[in-house]
Amino acid sequence: MGWLTFVFFHKKKDRIANDTISNTSLDEVVVTATRSPRQLSSLPMPVTLISKKQLQQAGSVRLRDILLEQAGIVMVKDNGNSEGVQMQGIAADYILILIDGLPIVGRTAGNIDLNKLTVNNIKQIEIVKGPASSLYGSEAMGGVINIITEQPTTDRIKSSFSILTRGGAMNELDINANTMAKLDRLSFVAGINLNSSGGFDLTTETPENRTMYPYQNYTGNLRLGYTFSQHLEAFVSGRLYHQEQNTPFSDNLETDWNWNTMFKHTISDTWSFDYTFYATRNKTESVFNGETALYNRSLLRPEIKTTLSVSDRATLIAGLGANYDALARTSFESEKNYEAYYVFGQYDFNPLEKLNVVIGARFDSHNAYESAFSPKLSTRYEITDWLSTRGSVGYGFKAxxxxxxxxxxxxxxxxxxxxxxxxxxxxxxxxxxxxxxxxxxxxxxxxxxxxxxxxxxxxxxxxxxxxxxxxxxxxxxxxxxxxxxxxxxxxxxxxxxxxxxxxxxxxxxxxxxxxxxxxxxxxxxxxINDNFKILGGYQYLDTGDKEEEKLIESGTVFVETDVSDVKLTLFDYFGLRNRSKHTGNIKLFYDNYEHKFSANVRALYRSKYAIADTNNSRGIIDKYDTFVSGNLQINAVVEKELYSLFKLQFGVDNIGNETGSSNADVDAFQVGGVVNDAVLLLGRTFYGRVTFNF
Known part of the structure; x- marks a missing residue:
């Protein structure tokens, strides 16, 4: 299976006598970790940044595929077969997904469907690991993934337009169109993504259950900015997602939209206010045997945030806001409503020249559960020019x-x-x-x-x-x-x-x-040199339930083996389900500037993991259980620029066609009455892209 991609790209520039641009390499800037611009290398907490260049090099078009290539991040399925992102062994329920700092709603069993989020129009992706509730509240207990979209930031480029299409991969067609312009005080970015599939099946042994049924969806986004004066700017942005999918069992319709209005009021060079009003809704309807199942969730969030530069070495951020959350669902007696009010503050300062300290806290008051207070302390100390240490401790919560x-x-x-x-x-x-x-x-x-x-x-x-x-x-x-x-x-x-x-x-x-x-x-x-670069990442993970460990220590847990009954010990304990002890990646990038040719190879590894207790050891995962085998996925891309007019790119994902077939003899796991396939169903994918520059 494969696809071919074509891109048309046009930029219109100012006519400037001297149009040279400095090649000075600047440290990458992130905003998610502290809700203010900070250099990535100076942050006192673990943060990963995925740049636009990395997105283009990978050739992926869905957020899920990009996240899979990051160290310590795993995509896992729950009993209902919905998929979510896991970080540091913490499940998707506790990972907050944001677009431009604002939350996405519409979780299925706690999971956000990352396949519906296109990387079209994305500037960069920022990943903060560890509790971030001191700034973002509930659902940020395990970390934050923030998708930063494109916005015009320079007067040099007046307008741009691009079109990208791809088709054929697993009966898929994907079309992207983007435009960007800055006209005096007005700026805008607009884009649309059309995506559809005729469906495909990687499990021919069960033709009645296809891997993917036919679907069609589109995503539209718009961002407008207007500068009233040097002290006042206004921004409005919106996103609309719509998908239809028909299966032999049901007809499904999903609509997801959000709209944000923000005013940035600059009082002085050291003091500013942001006034934000955000609204979003996710609505899903499924018709099964003539009966309609409805999921309709909405969120309204007003917020005021102020930033004050106390000195050259200290910045204070403070804010307050409210969440008005509502959900109507077929399995509810009536529409349910949450009301939550919060205040937060953060002090970022350098008490010593080489020491940075960030202290933050947030208080959430709610109408349906206990209040929550979420403090966090982070520090970074530069020991030498080539060695620095950082540490953080934070409290997180999930309502x-x-x-x-x-x-x-x-x-x-x-x-x-x-x-x-x-x-x-x-x-x-x-x-x-x-x-x-x-x-x-x-x-x-x-x-x-x-x-x-x-x-x-x-x-x-x-x-x-x-x-x-x-x-x-x-x-x-x-x-x-x-x-x-x-x-x-x-x-x-x-x-x-x-x-x-x-x-x-x-x-x-x-x-x-x-x-x-x-x-x-x-x-x-x-x-290695001007042509070769290697990136690598590895995570060792140990997990456990303290109650299960106490049960094992009591000597009352036995499992049946082919030889005899075995009393479990802590040495036999594997930990929480769906967690791999070892994950890693290694990526080799090659650039030949003389011949304008580049290539990369990216290998991703995940060790074995267990879906459920398969030997009746009281729900405990142990070494005698049946495991999904470890798997190695290798992706590669080659790219060639021709005549300074266009680039050709060709890539293959999962070159070895890793499917987890070593587990085929297991057939399936039975978990809570739901059958979970042991086979991984990764599949091999070919793709190509042509980029034209004018």
Whole structure:
């Protein structure tokens, strides 16, 4: 399978007598980590920046594919087969996804579908690892991924226009068009992406279940800016995503839009205000057997932020805002609403010439759960010109979501139901045993530690080492409540009264004790010479549930093996499901400036992991379980510039066609009544691109 891409690119420039541009290399600037512009190398916390050049070199068009190539980032599927991004072993529920600093809504089982986010019109992607709730609140407990879109920043380029198309890959057609202009005080960026697929199947053994069913979608974005004076600027931006997909089982329609209005008021050279009003909505409708399932979530967020340069060595940021969150869902009795109000502050200063300290905190007050206070302290010290150390400790939290409080999902044909904590207390109000069930869930919380070194022993070699630990408390977990309702007769009688059959299994949610993730991450950047450069990354990850460890230490957990029953020890314990102990990548880039030719090879590795307990060891993942085997994916791209007019690019993703076929004898895992394929279904993909410059 393959595709071919064509790009038309046009720029209109000012006629300037001397149009030379300095080639001085500037340190990359990021804004996500501190909500203010900072040089990447000077930050006291672990941050990854993916530049536009890296996006173009990879040849990818979807955010998911770009993130897969970053050290310590893994894409994992849950029991419902939805996919999300995992960082430092922390699940997608706790990773905040932003576009230009503003959140995306519309999670499926806690996961944002990253395939619907095109890299069209992206300037750079910034990834902050570890708790970031001190600036961003809930869902940033494990980190933040911020997608920064393009905006005109120079008067030298008056306008630009580009068109990119690709087609053929797994029956896919992708078309991008972008335009950018700056006219006196007015600037704008606009783009559209059209994407469709006829569907494909990588599992011919099960023709009734295709890997991907046909779909078609489009994404449009617009950003306008106007400068009223040197003290006042206004920006408005919007994004619209629409997708239709039909399968033999259902017809699905999804619409996602957001709109943001911001005024930047500069009081003086040292003091400014940002006034923001953001609105977004995600609506999904699925029709199955004539019945419509609806998911309709909206978020309104007004916010005021001020930035004050106290001195040449100190900057203060403070702000306040509110979240008005609403969700209407078929499995809810009625529309549910959240209201949250927050204040935050951050002081970034240099008490010594070589010491940078960032102190931040945020307080969130909510109408449906306990308030949360999220402090964070980060420091960086330059020991020598080539060695510096950095460390951070922060508190993160995640609010209980609508589903965990108000769910009323009934699958009576399979003999089970899932109720949110508020719902089950309403339904079982007459049962005296209801007091055994938790009603008000606490926010999940974590303390994250990151400590590392930045080393540059040579001008052409740099290394980053980071050691991390995340302790998560009050983790919200699903559990079966029947046994807690004590009297089986009362349970079954009451079940009939609320429309359930006798013997129906009833599930709800509760806070449980601690889990942890910890490990080491190493990143290397080595410029061999003017033509060759190597980038590498590796993460070792250790995870565990402290309650499971106590259970193993009690000596009461046994597993059946081919030889005999084995009592588990901590040495046998593997950790949390869907976590690989080893992940890594190595990338080789070659540039031949004389012949205007470039190429790169990128290898990505993930070691074995377990989807679920397969040997009835009380839900514990151990070395005797069935694992999905480790896999190695190799991608390559070659590019040639011809006559200074256009570039040809050809690439292959997953050259070895890694599919996880070593697990074929496993067939599938049975997890909570849901079958999960053991085969990885990566597939091999060819693509090409032609870029014209005028």
């Amino acid at each position: 209980p979501d609508f589903r965990q409080l108000y769910f009323n999902f009934r699958n009576t044909s399979s003999g089970y139901v899932v109720f949110g904590t508020e719902t089950i207390h309403d339904l079982y109000a007459g049962n005296e045993s209801i007091e055994y069930l938790q009603k008000q869930l606490k926010p999940e919380s974590s303390i994250g530690y990151n400590f590392g070194f930045q080393i540059q022993p040579l001008n052409n070699l740099s290394l980053n080492l980071n050691v991390f630990r995340n302790d998560i408390q009050n983790l919200i977990d699903t559990y079966e409540v029947n046994e807690f309702l004590k009297d089986a007769y009362v349970t079954e009688l009451h079940a009939e009264e609320i429309g359930l059959g006798k013997g129906t299994r009833i599930f709800s949610y509760r806070n449980i004790n601690k889990v942890y993730t910890q490990g080491v991450e190493v990143k290397v950047n080595y410029k």
